[in-house]
Amino acid sequence: SGAWLFRTPYSALPQAGVVMFLPYLLLGKLASAPGAHEQLLALYQLFRLAAGLLSIVASYDFLAFFIRDVRLRRFGLALITLGGGLGWALALLGKDWWLGSLPLDFYSPETFGFLGLFGVPHLALARALLLWALLAYLRFWSGEVSPNQALSHTVKLTLLWLAAGLVQPLTTLVIGFVAVLHTGGILLWRLARRQSLAASAGVDVGWVARWMLLAGILPGLFVLYNVWALRQDAYLQAWTAQNLIYSPHPLHYLVAYGLVLPFTVWGGAAIMRRDPRRGWLLVGWALALPLLAYMPVNLQRRLPEGEWVAWVTLAMFGIEVWYETCLPEGDRRRKLVLAPFFLAFLSTLFLLLGAFMQAARPALPVFRPRDETTLFERMAQTAQPGEVVLAAYDTGNALPAWAPLRVIIGHGPESAGLAEIQPQVEAFYSAAGSDIQRQELLRRWGVRYVFWGPAERSLGGFDPHQAMFLRLLTEEGDYAVFEVIAGVAQE
DSSP: OOOOOOTTTOSSOOOOOSSSOHHHHHTTTTTTTHHHHHHHHHHHHHHHHHHHHHHHHHHHHHHHHEEEOOHHHHHHHHHHHHHHHHOOHHHTTTTTTTBBBOGGGGTTTTTTSHHHHHHHHHHHOOOHHHHHHHHHHHHHHHHHHHHHGGHHHHHHHHHHHHHHHHHHHHHHHHHHHHHHHHHHHHHHHHHHHOOOOTTSOOHHHHHHHHHHHHHHHEEEEEEEEHHHHHHHOOOHHHHHOOOOOOOOOOHHHHHHTTTHHHHHHHHHHHHHOOOOOHHHHHHHHHHHHHHHHHHHHHHHTTTTHHHHHHHHHHHHHHHHHHHHHHSSSOOOOHHHHGGGGGGGGGHHEEEEHHHHOOOHHHOHSSOOOOOHHHHHHHHHHHSOOTOOEEEEEEHHHHHGTTTEEEEEEETTTTSHHHHHHHHHHHHHHHHSHHHHHHHHHHHHHEEEEESSSSSTTTOOOOGGGOOOTTEEEEEETTTEEEEEOOTTTTT
């Protein structure tokens, strides 16, 4: 609808707008009425395909930086993109809600890789940019960047780093954290061995640090912008307070990564013996999992983004060393070493099977009734963008996907004040509510339209046809839209 700043449609609170979800805003520039909804669906799937391919290519590039054996690179890539943990075993044992949570395999795109490819394309794209940014950083340490190339390489790193933040703001912090952890680890490692910062076998830490600081200026300014926007916008503060993405019990991470843990430990020890300059990035990143996953912030589970890539890369490095030292080329035992990893693909098969079962049996919430979406499309044609609709939570969740309108409730974190407002919405549709209370709710939130369908009728016996402050605008089957009579919502 012409916007360049994100404003959620799931709240009627005033919003200043913020630079967020930029890929989706850009996709919106390519769609227009009529048929905007279908265009957006097609654009989303194209973005999903493109982001997934970029994530796969970036994962292979990252593996190739550490692993020489092409077959191990390919197998590692399969694990990164399609692998999971042992969550399937918990499901088979009837422990699908173990220690207060589902297994991470089934709901956390940050912990593995498949869910990002399957349905969250901006996270897949952010991972691609994260890995390429870290590779650009590592090339300073590998000696591939000469002093004459340092400036151009720094610009490349800056653009990758900033782009990752524009796609997913937290990725900016993850890149900075991993780079600082690696640089600090190298510094301590050299000091412990009483080597100079410009050791003959390495690269000057100070030289790398200066270029990294330069590369981090624009991403750092973007982080400061986000902090400023949060302090300025009351809505963003309310959203942040509700956006609770905590990590599950630590044993869930053991179930998630336990299958690769022995190989990762072996690979970590091997790479620190052979190439500590490169190895410390993987080892430090892997060891930082508990710190990232349980940092005292609302978005704990988002912070271990990319950890799976580091763990798998270490595991493949350990197996490569094992091949070289114990299993010569052609030894059939090489395949047996990889056999346990095939258990990592079972959770993905569970997810795909569940998706096919949902698609085979059309029902809410994956499918929407035709009469309902017909009314959504009519509202998109007749209402003004940004006008407010009162509806039940389930209806409010779907409506903005068809019409550029706002709802009072419809999304857990993004519907500010959900815990207080949802009972008021339910009371509006209840026969026990009073018209005075109903009109007060409409006035408070500037409601222009009231939606009425099965979800709303399930909340109570209120009949909008009988309300003096509403008039029927349009209806289709069991669904109807009422317009608030002028003066009620605007007083």
